[in-house]
Amino acid sequence: MASSRPRARSAEVDSASAREGAPGRRPGFAVGHGSRWVLAAAALAALAAAAQAGPRYGLGRPATQAEIAAWDIDIDRDGRKLPPGSGSVAQGRTLFAAQCAGCHGAKGEGGSGERLVGGQGSLASGKPLKTVGSFWPYAPTLFDYIRRAMPLNAPQSLTSEEVYAVSAYVLNLNGLVPDDTVLDAAALAAVRMPNRDGFRPDPRPDVPLRARPE
Amino acid sequence: MSDARTDRDGLASPQRRHVLGRGLALVGGAVVGNAAAEKAAAESAAAPPDVPEWMKAPGADVGSEPYGSPSRFERDLIRNIPKSLPQYTSASSRTPLQDLDGIITPNGLFYERHHGGIPEIDPDRHRLMIHGLVERPLILTMAEIRRFPSESQIYFLECSGNPGFEAMTGRTASDLVGLVSCAEWTGVRLRTVLEEAGLKPEARWVVAEGADAAAMTRSIPLAKCLDDAMLVYSQNGERLRPQQGYPLRVLLPGFEGNMSVKWLRRLNVTAEPAHSREETSKYTDLMPDGTARQFTFMMEAKSIITRPSGTQRIARGFNEITGIAWSGRGRIAQVEVSVDDGQSWTVAQLQAPVLTRALTRFRLPWTWEGAPTTILSRATDETGYVQPHFAELTAVRGVKSFYHNNAIIPWRITASGEVTNGFLKA
Numbered sequence: 095m096a097s098s099r100p101r102a103r104s105a106e107v108d109s110a111s112a113r114e115g116a117p118g119r120r121p122g123f124a125v126g127h128g129s130r131w132v133l134a135a136a137a138l139a140a141l142a143a144a145a146q147a148g149p150r151y152g153l154g155r156p157a158t159q160a161e162i163a164a165w166d167i168d169i170d171r172d173g174r175k176l177p178p179g180s181g182s183v184a185q186g187r188t189l190f191a192a193q194c195a196g197c198h199g200a201k202g203e204g205g206s207g208e209r210l211v212g213g214q215g216s217l218a219s220g221k222p223l224k225t226v227g228s229f230w231p232y233a234p235t236l237f238d239y240i241r242r243a244m245p246l247n248a249p250q251s252l253t254s255e256e257v258y259a260v261s262a263y264v265l266n267l268n269g270l271v272p273d274d275t276v277l278d279a280a281a282l283a284a285v286r287m288p289n290r291d292g293f294r295p296d297p298r299p300d301v302p303l304r305a306r307p308e
Numbered sequence: 309m310s311d312a313r314t315d316r317d318g319l320a321s322p323q324r325r326h327v328l329g330r331g332l333a334l335v336g337g338a339v340v341g342n343a344a345a346e347k348a349a350a351e352s353a354a355a356p357p358d359v360p361e362w363m364k365a366p367g368a369d370v371g372s373e374p375y376g377s378p379s380r381f382e383r384d385l386i387r388n389i390p391k392s393l394p395q396y397t398s399a400s401s402r403t404p405l406q407d408l409d410g411i412i413t414p415n416g417l418f419y420e421r422h423h424g425g426i427p428e429i430d431p432d433r434h435r436l437m438i439h440g441l442v443e444r445p446l447i448l449t450m451a452e453i454r455r456f457p458s459e460s461q462i463y464f465l466e467c468s469g470n471p472g473f474e475a476m477t478g479r480t481a482s483d484l485v486g487l488v489s490c491a492e493w494t495g496v497r498l499r500t501v502l503e504e505a506g507l508k509p510e511a512r513w514v515v516a517e518g519a520d521a522a523a524m525t526r527s528i529p530l531a532k533c534l535d536d537a538m539l540v541y542s543q544n545g546e547r548l549r550p551q552q553g554y555p556l557r558v559l560l561p562g563f564e565g566n567m568s569v570k571w572l573r574r575l576n577v578t579a580e581p582a583h584s585r586e587e588t589s590k591y592t593d594l595m596p597d598g599t600a601r602q603f604t605f606m607m608e609a610k611s612i613i614t615r616p617s618g619t620q621r622i623a624r625g626f627n628e629i630t631g632i633a634w635s636g637r638g639r640i641a642q643v644e645v646s647v648d649d650g651q652s653w654t655v656a657q658l659q660a661p662v663l664t665r666a667l668t669r670f671r672l673p674w675t676w677e678g679a680p681t682t683i684l685s686r687a688t689d690e691t692g693y694v695q696p697h698f699a700e701l702t703a704v705r706g707v708k709s710f711y712h713n714n715a716i717i718p719w720r721i722t723a724s725g726e727v728t729n730g731f732l733k734a
Contacts, residue, residue, distance in 0.1 A: 153455055154446040162437065170578075217599075222708050242525065293592065294595075302700070303693065303694060
């Protein structure tokens with residue numbers, strides 16, 4: 095049984111070693127220096143191997159590919175899982191006015207919902223403004239989030255075409271795609287966000303340690 | 309779902325919602341008292357020679373409350389709900405830490421943070437899907453999940469922004485760090501369930517998704533999933549409350565609360581993290597140079613004195629100082645208390661049990677002579693990590709990183725015994 099196998103002690107892993115060999119890995123994102131996370135890729139592989147050979151209680155039933163496809167709405171940062179369909183900035187403008195502007199403002203300037211526009215170049219200033227345009231590293235995440243969570247009062251109600259359109263409009267408001275843009279899977283994945291290389295792994299503990307008191 | 313309806317009423321006036329909420333509680337209870345009479349009764353002590361009236365007639369019948377609730381004299385002990393937010397769908401409420409004892413948070417007072425409101429889920433209709441880099445993609449019912457070998461563990465849960473670096477202005481302990489609570493959780497090791505599906509060698513992350521209106525999505529490193537991570541269905545002995553993810557949630561001991569995805573419906577085993585909105589736009593820590601730290605999961609060691617604390621008033625003479633300490637990295641090794649604004653420190657007593665990644669209660673007997681001062685507590689965990697001062701944190705991270713503020717909390721005590729937030733100007 096599970097208890098007879100050695101247990102992982104303080105099994106923590108940094109994003110860099112976890113991503114070793116992962117497809118689509120980009121240099122400059124997770125370099126792993128200074129990380130205190132202790133589990134090496136090899137140890138993790140051993141753990142995963144143990145989990146493959148684990149006991150089976152015979153619980154649950156197989157999920158079919160159709161069932162998985164019906165529920166799986168995860169889009170990765172490279173946009174490889176973006177669905178078919180397309181939408182234009184112009185369509186997005188109309189849809190945004192009808193379904194988003196009430197909370198996010200006519201031009202995405204914010205209201206009861208967050209500000210979606212502006213702030214580029216402000217992140218290192220005393221008044222950083224984090225928005226889709228200034229802070230988000232990957233454009234496909236916009237599709238993922240709007241599809242799963244927006245509009246706040248009716249999530250998962252938009253078609254793929256509508257999500258592409260409104261994503262195109264939010265990117266357009268941020269000056270990241272031109273007015274005549276039509277976004278589909280390939281076009282959205284190709285949008286380079288200004289803050290793409292702005293993220294670093296966790297270096298904590300990062301505050302100088304005092305000597306441990308008696 | 310009356311909770312949701314009260315919440316929506318509260319949009320216009322959170323103040324009214326409190327009143328409404330209490331009214332409902334009373335209707336459920338046995339007694340609806342006359343306010344003036346209650347007050348008079350509270351003011352006349354049931355002291356000798358009088359024999360109190362509650363001894364002169366039988367009390368309420370056994371079972372008069374099928375699901376018990378606190379004494380009506382404790383009805384002010386409620387969640388700390390922020391007033392006048394623009395919306396209450398994606399918001400939080402805090403645990404009233406200063407009015408609680410021990411280390412276990414009552415289920416009704418556990419802090420809340422929801423991003424798409426609180427769903428009302430029929431457990432018989434709920435399903436958990438496990439797919440991605442697994443040998444056998446699975447769909448499990450709640451009945452099946454409860455058939456796996458189970459375990460119970462006491463762990464704290466803390467929101468990563470508790471409080472934001474620019475939100476140190478609260479009056480009470482709850483205002484400052486009320487987004488932490490602690491419970492005994494029962495469920496199955498996540499590892500056991502992943503083993504049932506069988507991991508493929510390329511598996512490195514598990515992307516968890518909630519069945520709420522936010523379809524909350526967070527990526528969990530596989531090593532955590534194979535260590536102490538749990539799938540939880542019960543909290544403090546009863547089924548999870550809707551606010552805590554009923555009927556099923558993830559519980560990642562020591563990691564920021566948002567990752568312990570509530571209303572869990574899907575586990576997608578992947579080679580890479582999802583880079584979802586909640587791990588890029590949010591829950592990342594902006595540094596002064598404009599870069600942001602991502603995947604900052606660990607909740608570092610922290611403590612707060614809950615008594616005496618902000619808005620309370622102490623009398624001269626004996627006062628017990630007590631509070632809570634916790635660390636995402638393991639056990640609390642030591643808590644020190646200073647009653648002279650950090651010039652000297654005294655080791656406090658730790659109340660057993662001292663459990664890994666759980667709240668730990670500390671106490672220090674103290675006699676206050678009446679001089680104005682500031683009292684502080686600082687925790688050290690078993691890795692030797694010492695809770696920092698706010699200035700030590702901001703020297704490294706600036707004040708714009710929002711999340712993971714575990715600074716020492718100062719309480720100022722005036723000559724009259726009033727206790728106030730030491731971060732604010734006197």
